[in-house]
Amino acid sequence: MVERFAATPEPPYYAVIFTSSQTEYLKGYDAMAEAMVELAHAQPGCLGSESARTPDGIGITVSYFTDEESILAWKANANHLGAQRLGRERWYAHYEVRVARVERAYSGPQGR
Template sequence: MSGASEGPFAKLPEPPYYAVIFTSLRTEREGVEYGRVADALVELARDQPGFLGVESVRDGERVGITVSYWRDEASIAAWKRLAVHLGAQRAGRERWYEHYELRVARVERAYSSVTSPRAGLE
């Protein structure tokens, strides 16, 4: 699956699948290199077997949350072992992150709600 999305929400299949939740506090000196590498990693992830999609937000300060979705744990493990990803992990620990947390969870159920801009007007 391409992991294509429209807006902030990844288009995902029916569960089960896995979510990798990466919450970070960036250093004040991470600079332009961080954004370039982060964008390149998302594009690389989109080409990996088992990748389903990604959602990411960052506040006006330095806190960010990125959730990537994967078909299975083997796909996550393969992604983690890629040389480019290993290099980015090292740079993150050394330069970009003051603190981070990474969690892996199996998604058993997923719900959504869409409110039409015209709801109640028809």
């Protein structure tokens, strides 16, 4: 199960938290989501991501980045811009984006 967690360095680094609720129209969503994860992970400064979705369509994805410049570059990526447009038009009933600086991190049960 540990391999499903992003391998992040010692803080500080940044987290982009994307919380969404989906519409009923999801044709093409899974393929686009998978492509965006692959593209994001190839983006300079991306450290990885973690995602979860409830059966009723509420999802949270946390993407980790080395710095704010990397976040802005990802936001401006042409393919990502296209996916954002489709998300607004088709797949998301609502979403929230939050950007935070990670100051402290630890893991368990054995800790670091």
